[in-house]
Amino acid sequence: xxxxxxxxxxxxxxxxxxxAIEAYDLGADVAVVSKLHPTRSHSGAAEGGINAALGNxxxxxxxxxxxxxxxxxxxxGDQDAIEILCEEGPGDVFQLExxxxxxxxxxxxxxxxxxxxxxxAPRTAYAAxxxxxxxxQVLYExxxxxxxxVYEEFFAWKLVEEDGRCVGVICWDLLHGGVKxxxxxxxxxxxxxxxxxxxxxxxxxxxxxxxxxxxxxxxxALKDMEMMQFHPTTLSPSGILITEGCRGEGAYLLNKDGxxxxxxxxxxxxxxxxxxxxxxxxxxxxDDGRGLDGNVFLDLRHLGAERIVERLHGTRELALTFAHVDxxxxxxxxxxxxxxxxxxxxxxxxxxxxxxxxxxxxxxACVSVHGANRLGGNALMxxxxxxxxxxxxxxxxxxxxxxxxxxxxxxxxxxxxLQALLDRSDGERPWRIRDELAETMHENFGxxxxxxxxxxxxxxxxSLRERYAHVILEDKxxxxxxxxxxxxxxxxxxxxxxxxxxSGLARxxxxxAHARPYDFPxxxxxxxxxxxxxxxxxxxxxxxxxxxxxxKWEPQERTY
Amino acid sequence: xxxxxxRIWRTDANGGGKFVDYTTEVSEGMVVxxxxxxxxxxxxxxxxxxxxxxxxxxxxxxxxxxxIPRLMCMTRLDMIPIDKPVTIEPMRxxxxxxxxxxxxxxxxRVKTKIKKFKPxxxxxxxxxxxxxxxxxxxxxxxxxxxxxxxxxxVCHVLRDHDMKSNYFGPRFMVRIASLExxxxxxxxxxxxxxEQAGIGLCNITKCCTEVCPEGIHITDNAIIPLKERxxxxxxxxxxxxxxxxxxxxxxxxxx
Numbered sequence: 001x002x003x004x005x006x007x008x009x010x011x012x013x014x015x016x017x018x019x020a021i022e023a024y025d026l027g028a029d030v031a032v033v034s035k036l037h038p039t040r041s042h043s044g045a046a047e048g049g050i051n052a053a054l055g056n057x058x059x060x061x062x063x064x065x066x067x068x069x070x071x072x073x074x075x076x077g078d079q080d081a082i083e084i085l086c087e088e089g090p091g092d093v094f095q096l097e098x099x100x101x102x103x104x105x106x107x108x109x110x111x112x113x114x115x116x117x118x119x120x121a122p123r124t125a126y127a128a129x130x131x132x133x134x135x136x137q138v139l140y141e142x143x144x145x146x147x148x149x150v151y152e153e154f155f156a157w158k159l160v161e162e163d164g165r166c167v168g169v170i171c172w173d174l175l176h177g178g179v180k181x182x183x184x185x186x187x188x189x190x191x192x193x194x195x196x197x198x199x200x201x202x203x204x205x206x207x208x209x210x211x212x213x214x215x216x217x218x219x220x221a222l223k224d225m226e227m228m229q230f231h232p233t234t235l236s237p238s239g240i241l242i243t244e245g246c247r248g249e250g251a252y253l254l255n256k257d258g259x260x261x262x263x264x265x266x267x268x269x270x271x272x273x274x275x276x277x278x279x280x281x282x283x284x285x286x287d288d289g290r291g292l293d294g295n296v297f298l299d300l301r302h303l304g305a306e307r308i309v310e311r312l313h314g315t316r317e318l319a320l321t322f323a324h325v326d327x328x329x330x331x332x333x334x335x336x337x338x339x340x341x342x343x344x345x346x347x348x349x350x351x352x353x354x355x356x357x358x359x360x361x362x363x364x365a366c367v368s369v370h371g372a373n374r375l376g377g378n379a380l381m382x383x384x385x386x387x388x389x390x391x392x393x394x395x396x397x398x399x400x401x402x403x404x405x406x407x408x409x410x411x412x413x414x415x416x417x418l419q420a421l422l423d424r425s426d427g428e429r430p431w432r433i434r435d436e437l438a439e440t441m442h443e444n445f446g447x448x449x450x451x452x453x454x455x456x457x458x459x460x461x462x463s464l465r466e467r468y469a470h471v472i473l474e475d476k477x478x479x480x481x482x483x484x485x486x487x488x489x490x491x492x493x494x495x496x497x498x499x500x501x502x503s504g505l506a507r508x509x510x511x512x513a514h515a516r517p518y519d520f521p522x523x524x525x526x527x528x529x530x531x532x533x534x535x536x537x538x539x540x541x542x543x544x545x546x547x548x549x550x551x552k553w554e555p556q557e558r559t560y
Numbered sequence: 561x562x563x564x565x566x567r568i569w570r571t572d573a574n575g576g577g578k579f580v581d582y583t584t585e586v587s588e589g590m591v592v593x594x595x596x597x598x599x600x601x602x603x604x605x606x607x608x609x610x611x612x613x614x615x616x617x618x619x620x621x622x623x624x625x626x627x628i629p630r631l632m633c634m635t636r637l638d639m640i641p642i643d644k645p646v647t648i649e650p651m652r653x654x655x656x657x658x659x660x661x662x663x664x665x666x667x668x669r670v671k672t673k674i675k676k677f678k679p680x681x682x683x684x685x686x687x688x689x690x691x692x693x694x695x696x697x698x699x700x701x702x703x704x705x706x707x708x709x710x711x712x713x714v715c716h717v718l719r720d721h722d723m724k725s726n727y728f729g730p731r732f733m734v735r736i737a738s739l740e741x742x743x744x745x746x747x748x749x750x751x752x753x754x755e756q757a758g759i760g761l762c763n764i765t766k767c768c769t770e771v772c773p774e775g776i777h778i779t780d781n782a783i784i785p786l787k788e789r790x791x792x793x794x795x796x797x798x799x800x801x802x803x804x805x806x807x808x809x810x811x812x813x814x815x
Binding site: 036037039040041042044045091094097098099100102103104105108109110111112127128130133134137141144145175204205206237238240241314317318321322324429431435473474475477479480481482483 | 589591600601602605606607608609611612613614615616617618619620634636657658659661668671672676677679682686687688689690691692693696699700703704706707739742743744745775
């Protein structure tokens with residue numbers, strides 16, 4: 001079959017493209033499927049930068065990077081995975097420069113590095129405030145140079161599991177319609193996160209957790225699903241991201257009285273504390289009446305017009321367009337918004353999931369380098385380093401494996417399932433379910449979590465899932481049927497929401513992004529220093545736990 | 561809240577199309593993409609349209625709004641007149657797929673024709689290079705391009721004269737400039753520019769620069785310097801004279 005490949009990568013953001021390049025360079029026949037043209041992927045929206053201990057701005061080491069990351073994770077990160085990231089990151093950054101990524105420079109011509117939250121040294125390499133955008137173009141150019149096949153605008157919908165192995169992917173062809181099956185010896189998921197679960201999110205519309213949903217349905221384990229990061233500086237109501245680079249350059253956070261309130265929450269690090277700490281501080285300020293219209297303020301004025309225009313040009317454009325504010329003259333109103341999911345498909349340090357021949361890398365995966373809270377700049381590094389490792393292992397495995405073949409029935413079954421959805425004429429349109437899900441998740445599973453709200457949210461999600469079983473579509477056509485793909489995406493989101501809520505209820509402590517100030521305000525290492533594992537069984541989530549992997553850092557009290 | 565009419569281009573199964581009016585309530589701060597989403601959810605579930613990042617970074621939601629090429633996600637309703645119907649139609653320089661979605665794949669094919677980045681050998685044993693920020697700045701300006709193809713849509717050569725086989729268009733002049741002016745790059749694309757890429761067809765009307773949502777100075781910083789490179793190579797009078805006289809090129813003086 002012509003569409004059979006050794007390695008099939010699902011998703012064409014940074015992790016997916018890096019994986020594909022590595023697999024190709026090892027001699028595998030590799031292809032990529034993506035529901036978008038690759039450079040439209042959400043990795044391209046990453047602004048701030050990529051963390052690697054280059055030591056160009058001050059003394060730094062992989063050891064120090066590792067410690068910062070472990071502490072940032074509130075000790076839930078797997079330390080072997082973190083050590084790999086910090087050791088291999090610098091070489092990966094030089095590789096990106098060799099491919100044409102023009103990073104910003106120091107005075108003596110080396111790669112510049114700026115301070116980011118909770119980092120012991122200025123460690124974040126950047127290309128102005130378009131780092132992700134530059135990297136995604138560079139990797140796409142490498143894909144094109146190698147002639148790697150990209151199936152663009154194919155919506156991956158199902159993983160095919162046979163005898164305990166992943167043997168391929170079933171997709172919907174967005175441009176022409178119809179089900180298409182891609183057999184593959186190994187499959188790498190690189191589909192990003194599920195930020196669209198929240199009404200206020202920095203995430204693009206495509207971030208609907210498809211890969212996590214597919215893996216869950218195929219029997220793979222998900223990990224730490226309760227850990228959704230809220231970024232401290234997003235615009236309301238759109239959720240547009242204002243980069244942490246602003247605070248890296250020295251911006252202040254003010255409440256409505258003009259007070260730099262972070263001095264009460266993180267007296268040393270102030271605005272450069274970790275994201276979970278700052279988002280909680282902002283939420284307290286807002287809840288206690290020291291915000292304005294649900295916002296606090298990000299003040300860049302003292303940086304001066306020249307620096308703002310030179311280094312934070314894109315940020316100024318966004319503030320002008322979406323907040324009607326010119327940060328040269330006025331502070332930007334900001335609030336916490338859903339940004340990054342630390343949890344995801346459980347993998348080992350070679351990106352292997354619990355399903356044989358299935359890999360995952362990037363935000364879809366949980367290896368876990370971020371634990372309960374990710375540091376700014378570590379996500380881009382993870383996509384590159386673990387994308388590369390996924391590509392390597394998947395290629396080596398595929399080159400030794402027999403040809404993959406899909407059972408004939410899988411395409412027929414998928415077609416009839418979709419036809420049943422298209423033919424249904426009596427029921428509810430998906431849009432209201434989507435909106436209710438995103439609004440209630442924001443309300444009941446946000447920065448602070450209460451037992452009764454989480455319980456209620458579990459019931460809400462289950463009732464939305466019942467309604468979803470009867471959704472109807474108006475668009476019955478084949479060409480660019482947004483109605484159909486959005487309905488399929490909603491199916492993934494609903495199951496992931498349920499996994500998140502039950503995981504949150506089970507974690508009766510406060511750790512990183514999971515904050516329960518009203519009943520369990522403290523971290524409880526004795527009972528909860530473990531990962532939450534979810535499997536899908538008989539139409540619902542089943543929980544278990546897994547130990548955190550330690551190498552050299554003992555849990556300590558975490559202050560900034 | 562205000563009630564506004566949006567006149568959206570809808571295609572039919574036979575390849576034709578017409579504007580259909582949708583009236584909806586809008587609030588302050590909304591952008592055109594928000595409105596399109598709202599209309600899609602409530603009134604036109606079968607509306608085909610591309611989008612993704614909602615923040616002017618992915619280049620998916622290009623359209624012509626009141627006849628002007630714009631990103632839907634970056635067009636605030638207070639930037640356009642809304643007291644009369646607002647027209648939203650697909651980019652007209654590219655073939656239609658359906659409704660607001662167009663087939664821009666010609667651009668992706670053009671991109672593959674450009675000679676790839678080829679760096680000089682590293683300056684340091686660890687595989688890294690030394691560059692000055694001012695040199696990087698030039699490239700970073702071109703790197704802001706999100707490939708929305710609004711510049712291609714508005715370019716006279718491509719749109720009015722349909723000379724896609726003779727000219728790569730402003731987007732790819734920016735791309736070539738980002739490579740040619742990259743401080744590490746060692747490849748030569750001047751011949752490509754003069755011949756296959758057809759830079760001579762651009763007559764510098766700057767329409768591309770005007771519609772660029774990233775504010776890239778396409779004409780001044782990319783196209784004109786590249787035209788100069790072509791002129792230096794092909795029309796510099798001294799080597800030209802040399803070629804005429806002796807068919808040989810010599811450094812330092814006429815043949």
